[in-house]
Amino acid sequence: MQHIFSSLIWIFLFGLQACTGNLYNQLSDIAEGKDGKLIFVTKSNLNGNLLAEAQNFFPQCSGLSFSEQAADCICQAEADAAGSSFPKKGLKFHAMLFSTAADLRCKIQGIDSTVCDPLQSDDMIYGFPTGFIDCGPDGCATPVPLAKNIQDLLAGKNILHSLTFDSPDNRVWTGANGNGNSSGQNCNDWTSNQATFTGSLGFPWHTNAGFLGGTDAQGCDLSAHLLCIEEF
Structure with missing residues (x-):
């Protein structure tokens, strides 16, 4: 009996080490830009x-004519301005927005x-805990997994972590509903700052469809951030 009990403990510890080791390796790969989508x-x-x-x-966005391109340009400008330790330097980023001209997917x-x-991917989705790009001269904050894949994130299910970014306006423009589809509220295709138009909002500190x-929704004269994701 003692031999069996010892064997069970050994199996448990071996499995725990394997799981934590795999998670550590996965997060290390993510931090180095080798795996997942940020x-x-x-x-x-x-x-x-x-x-x-x-x-x-954003001077680099001055020649654009379409709001979808402008939103992507804002995301790209912030990614390009990140420190040299940013693991996704040089890669493309897009704003997670719906409009009548472009489906978010x-x-x-x-x-x-x-x-x-249809967008199908097995890439893990992850972010920095603050939500913002959190990299400095000495490296980046440890990333956290948000969803096993983009399908879960868009559906607002099985979200593993929240992004608790510190801002008075802790919300993002998306034009999306809770099912990952267009809500039809998009500030006149992201060209209006008038209160008579509205835009749907996401809340990345939620771990459900509200993400x-x-x-x-809020009037388009008010402010919100953008949610940016690495291109698939």
Whole structure:
């Protein structure tokens, strides 16, 4: 009996070591940019006219004509401005936004269209705990896994962690509902900063459907951040 009990303890400890080792290796790979897709929240806080906001505050976005491109440009500008330790330096990022011209699922594949092949990926989705890009001269904060894949994240299910970013406006523009589809509320395709138009919001500190969207919307004269994701 003692021999059996000892064997069971050994099996448990071996399994625990394997699991924690795999998790450690996975997070190490993520931190080094080897695995997974990164999400971050922009530090920029923007009204609903994303085209004008991009042109006014980001010189590299001044020549753009479409709001979807402008939102992507804002995400890319913040990624490019990150320190040299940022593991995703040089890769493409897109804003997680719906509009009448672009489906979010197409957009994050680099396709500005409402029609594209279904997005299926086994890449883990992860982010820095603060939501913002959290890298400095000495390295980056330890990333946290948010979802096993993009399908879970868009559906607002099995979300593993929340992003608790410190901002008075702790919400993001998405134009999405809680099912990962367009809500139809998109600040006139992200070209209006008028209170007469509304835009749907996501709350990345939620671990349910509210992460990307739900029933919450606000006037486009108000501000929110953007949620940016590495291209698939």
